[in-house]
Amino acid sequence: MLEQYYIWCLAVVTIWLQVHVVSARDLRIVTEPKTPQSCTALKATSGDETKNIQNALDSCTRGKAVELSSGTFYSGPLTIPSGVSLLVGSGATLKALPDPTLYDLASKTCGTQDQYGVGCKAFITMHGATGSGIYGKGTIDGQGGEEMTGKNEAWWKMPANTNAKVNVRNAPRLIQINDSIDIILYQITLKNSPLYHIATSETYGLTVWGITIDTPSSAPNTDGVDPMGSQNVTIAHCSISTGDDNVAIKAITAPSRHISVLNNHFGTGHGMSIGSEITYGASDITVSGLTLDGTTNGLRIKSNTFRGGLVTGVTYSDVCMRSVKNPILLNMEYGSNIVGNLTPEFRNITFTNVKVLTSGTFTFDGLSDSKPIEATMKDVHIKKGSKWISKHAKISGTWAEDATGRVCGTTGNE
Ligand SMILES: *[C@@H]1O[C@H](CO)[C@@H](O)[C@H](O)[C@H]1NC(C)=O
Numbered sequence: 157m158l159e160q161y162y163i164w165c166l167a168v169v170t171i172w173l174q175v176h177v178v179s180a181r182d183l184r185i186v187t188e189p190k191t192p193q194s195c196t197a198l199k200a201t202s203g204d205e206t207k208n209i210q211n212a213l214d215s216c217t218r219g220k221a222v223e224l225s226s227g228t229f230y231s232g233p234l235t236i237p238s239g240v241s242l243l244v245g246s247g248a249t250l251k252a253l254p255d256p257t258l259y260d261l262a263s264k265t266c267g268t269q270d271q272y273g274v275g276c277k278a279f280i281t282m283h284g285a286t287g288s289g290i291y292g293k294g295t296i297d298g299q300g301g302e303e304m305t306g307k308n309e310a311w312w313k314m315p316a317n318t319n320a321k322v323n324v325r326n327a328p329r330l331i332q333i334n335d336s337i338d339i340i341l342y343q344i345t346l347k348n349s350p351l352y353h354i355a356t357s358e359t360y361g362l363t364v365w366g367i368t369i370d371t372p373s374s375a376p377n378t379d380g381v382d383p384m385g386s387q388n389v390t391i392a393h394c395s396i397s398t399g400d401d402n403v404a405i406k407a408i409t410a411p412s413r414h415i416s417v418l419n420n421h422f423g424t425g426h427g428m429s430i431g432s433e434i435t436y437g438a439s440d441i442t443v444s445g446l447t448l449d450g451t452t453n454g455l456r457i458k459s460n461t462f463r464g465g466l467v468t469g470v471t472y473s474d475v476c477m478r479s480v481k482n483p484i485l486l487n488m489e490y491g492s493n494i495v496g497n498l499t500p501e502f503r504n505i506t507f508t509n510v511k512v513l514t515s516g517t518f519t520f521d522g523l524s525d526s527k528p529i530e531a532t533m534k535d536v537h538i539k540k541g542s543k544w545i546s547k548h549a550k551i552s553g554t555w556a557e558d559a560t561g562r563v564c565g566t567t568g569n570e
């Protein structure tokens with residue numbers, strides 16, 4: 157009896173700890189995903205494979221995956237139905253055909269620049285899906301650097317519209333996941349997206365585990381993983397090198413909260429970002445075990461009075477950086493010419509066990525002393541010769557210019 161009582165007490169304490177101590181993260185218990193069984197295995201032919209793959213996806217049993225088993229598959233846009241997954245095997249590559257007409261959303265702007273940049277659908281879409289995913293050790297290649305069909309330019313290099321005041325590229329995102337539940341991306345390699353690699357909107361339960369993103373640093377707007385208005389998100393054991401934010405958490409249409417970014421490695425890119433669109437608020441975010449090697453920014457929260465909102469309950473721990481220009485950049489004046497009346501607030505931001513092995517600029521750029529940036533530092537070690545800029549910011553705790561060592565480990569610790 158007594159033993160049962162102790163076990164019961166232990167269970168209560170454990171649950172209490174999970175609720176109260178780790179609430180700044182994905183509330184689900186997330187473990188390494190398992191690849192589903194295949195409903196069919198396809199081999200590549202040399203033609204346009206869109207119809208074959210889409211038909212296989214549409215007729216696949218829920219809980220199973222359409223396997224691309226070997227060869228190079230060329231395809232236009234695909235939709236992954238609810239409950240079904242796509243599995244790209246280790247010998248297979250899925251390439252996005254670079255023909256803008258295939259992705260055009262009826263305005264004939266895909267493949268051109270205009271003021272809006274919303275003229276193309278994504279290469280792979282999930283919409284209203286539950287339990288779908290993308291798996292496998294193969295590659296999905298967006299071919300952003302290839303010449304577009306019927307044009308002399310690549311997606312990344314399309315010419316500016318001389319009539320428009322603002323030029324935004326209309327190019328497909330690689331993977332767009334909207335209004336979905338329990339989505340998994342596992343092991344897959346993504347490269348050369350024409351625009352963002354993975355973007356979600358109002359998706360609850362997203363696990364991105366052990367994937368690789370490998371795109372040149374010169375490729376514009378090629379964000380790695382962008383959870384937007386999404387909750388219960390885990391991004392773990394990934395390696396991300398790209399040409400824009402490695403990860404960017406945004407809140408344009410709904411709040412983003414309960415997000416864990418665990419044990420990842422970032423190569424080139426614009427860093428671990430929150431913002432700039434945070435109108436609905438971003439909170440309860442843990443970034444732990446992160447190495448940044450050669451990103452332009454490290455830990456960044458960016459917004460402005462046009463896209464502002466509340467960012468709170470963010471903890472960064474066990475982070476190691478090398479060759480990062482702006483290791484910490486908290487900025488409320490991002491894109492200084494964009495102004496409105498949505499004042500950003502950054503509160504309860506904690507940095508614990510952060511090592512920065514090369515000198516850089518640390519910026520805390522708030523907007524007013526009535527609502528300063530509030531951050532806490534514990535065990536923060538930076539390189540001698542670094543620059544520290546603090547405006548309308550309340551920084552508690554201490555940091556020291558005593559970082560030593562030349563290389564980071566793979567997951568944040570030396
Ligand atoms: C997040 O996960 C927790 C634990 O599984 C669950 O109770 C909660 O409803 C989830 N939140 C959303 C928005 O789905």
Ligand SMILES: *[C@@H]1O[C@H](CO)[C@@H](O)[C@H](O)[C@H]1NC(C)=O
Nearest residue numbers: 281283332334356357384409
């Ligand atoms: C996905 O959601 C975004 C809003 O975040 C919207 O702009 C886009 O059109 C949606 N795409 C689809 C395919 O529903």
Ligand SMILES: *[C@@H]1O[C@H](CO)[C@@H](O)[C@H](O)[C@H]1NC(C)=O
Nearest residue numbers: 179180440468469470471504
């Ligand atoms: C600060 O955020 C943490 C989560 O990171 C949360 O547990 C804590 O309650 C917050 N503190 C305040 C004063 O809001």
